[in-house]
Amino acid sequence: MTPDAKILSALRAHPAGVPGAQLAEVLGISRAAIWSRIEELRRLDYDIQAGPHSGYRLVRSPDVLHADDLVARLGRTRVVGRDIQVFEQTASTNDVVEKLARDGVREGAVVFAESQSKGRGRLGRRWISPARKGLWFSVLLRPQLRPPEATQLTIVSATALRRAIQAVTGLKPDIKWPNDILIGGKKVAGILTELSAEVDRIRHILLGIGVDVNLDAAELPAELRQTATSLKQEGGQMVCRAELAVAILRALDEDYARLNAGRFPAVADEWEAHCVTIGKNVTVLMGDRTVRGRAESLDDDGSLLVRTEHGRLERIIGGDVTLEK
Numbered sequence: 396m397t398p399d400a401k402i403l404s405a406l407r408a409h410p411a412g413v414p415g416a417q418l419a420e421v422l423g424i425s426r427a428a429i430w431s432r433i434e435e436l437r438r439l440d441y442d443i444q445a446g447p448h449s450g451y452r453l454v455r456s457p458d459v460l461h462a463d464d465l466v467a468r469l470g471r472t473r474v475v476g477r478d479i480q481v482f483e484q485t486a487s488t489n490d491v492v493e494k495l496a497r498d499g500v501r502e503g504a505v506v507f508a509e510s511q512s513k514g515r516g517r518l519g520r521r522w523i524s525p526a527r528k529g530l531w532f533s534v535l536l537r538p539q540l541r542p543p544e545a546t547q548l549t550i551v552s553a554t555a556l557r558r559a560i561q562a563v564t565g566l567k568p569d570i571k572w573p574n575d576i577l578i579g580g581k582k583v584a585g586i587l588t589e590l591s592a593e594v595d596r597i598r599h600i601l602l603g604i605g606v607d608v609n610l611d612a613a614e615l616p617a618e619l620r621q622t623a624t625s626l627k628q629e630g631g632q633m634v635c636r637a638e639l640a641v642a643i644l645r646a647l648d649e650d651y652a653r654l655n656a657g658r659f660p661a662v663a664d665e666w667e668a669h670c671v672t673i674g675k676n677v678t679v680l681m682g683d684r685t686v687r688g689r690a691e692s693l694d695d696d697g698s699l700l701v702r703t704e705h706g707r708l709e710r711i712i713g714g715d716v717t718l719e720k
């Protein structure tokens with residue numbers, strides 16, 4: 396952890412305040428150095444008050460994503476979030492993480508951007524990523540899976556994302572196969588899983604996650620207002636993005652550990668319990684092919700099993716699913 400991360404971590408652990416001398420001792424630097432770091436944090440809009448008895452006290456954190464702050468809030472994880480970077484703007488965080496992957500960076504690295512100029516969604520769609528309104532980030536993973544098993548990771552991420560959103564906001568999100576997060580039938584978050592693989596081995600996976608956090612309806616393109624929403628619109632109040640970001644990384648870390656420990660079936664059960672696709676009549680578009688039928692269940696590898704109108708069972712591993720009323 397950097398000194399700033401350690402200071403923020405200590406201030407959060409002691410809401411009533413920490414004496415400068417104690418911070419200096421814990422960090423192993425002088426009180427003057429602590430004072431200069433606190434000044435720098437204040438310049439970043441952290442409201443840190445200093446009292447003669449209480450010492451330094453964190454009163455308010457700004458609505459910005461700050462790597463040191465995310466590290467301090469997250470604490471130690473097994474894999475996800477071992478390294479966190481925040482960009483003010485980038486084309487797409489998936490591209491940044493792809494480069495890290497090619498440079499041999501170890502799994503667990505996470506890149507956030509406050510805004511993206513070329514955010515992309517599944518099936519070549521554009522992903523609107525306005526500054527400081529959402530969470531736009533990508534995670535580098537190197538799972539021990541074969542390429543056909545990659546859908547498991549999609550299921551793992553949707554399960555973690557749903558649970559974290561519920562824990563932080565109290566809202567009750569649903570999952571639409573494979574990994575859209577809906578609230579009240581409208582999409583609030585999505586995951587773009589990009590894969591680099593050899594025939595029998597995944598080299599790396601980029602999990603690109605977009606969450607519409609504090610967008611107002613007017614900030615969504617008109618054509619999306621019927622089908623998309625934000626956590627702020629649904630819950631009626633602003634959501635702290637840093638708190639949500641950390642909750643998502645922690646949940647992802649937990650569920651990735653469950654996957655690696657051979658406990659994918661437990662994750663799949665949780666996924667199915669919150670999935671609005673199972674039991675519904677669906678239309679699935681896969682390139683120029685259309686499958687219509689009833690979504691019966693999830694297969695062991697995370698693919699969707701659809702019973703067609705002709706009674707055949709189809710395994711769906713990708714595509715655009717529409718739920719019929």
Ligand code: BTN
Binds near residue numbers: 486488517520575603
């Ligand atoms: C979808 O539902 O279509 C997936 C949306 C994924 C959006 C995220 S935002 C961060 C990352 N970078 C991108 O360009 N896309 C993903």
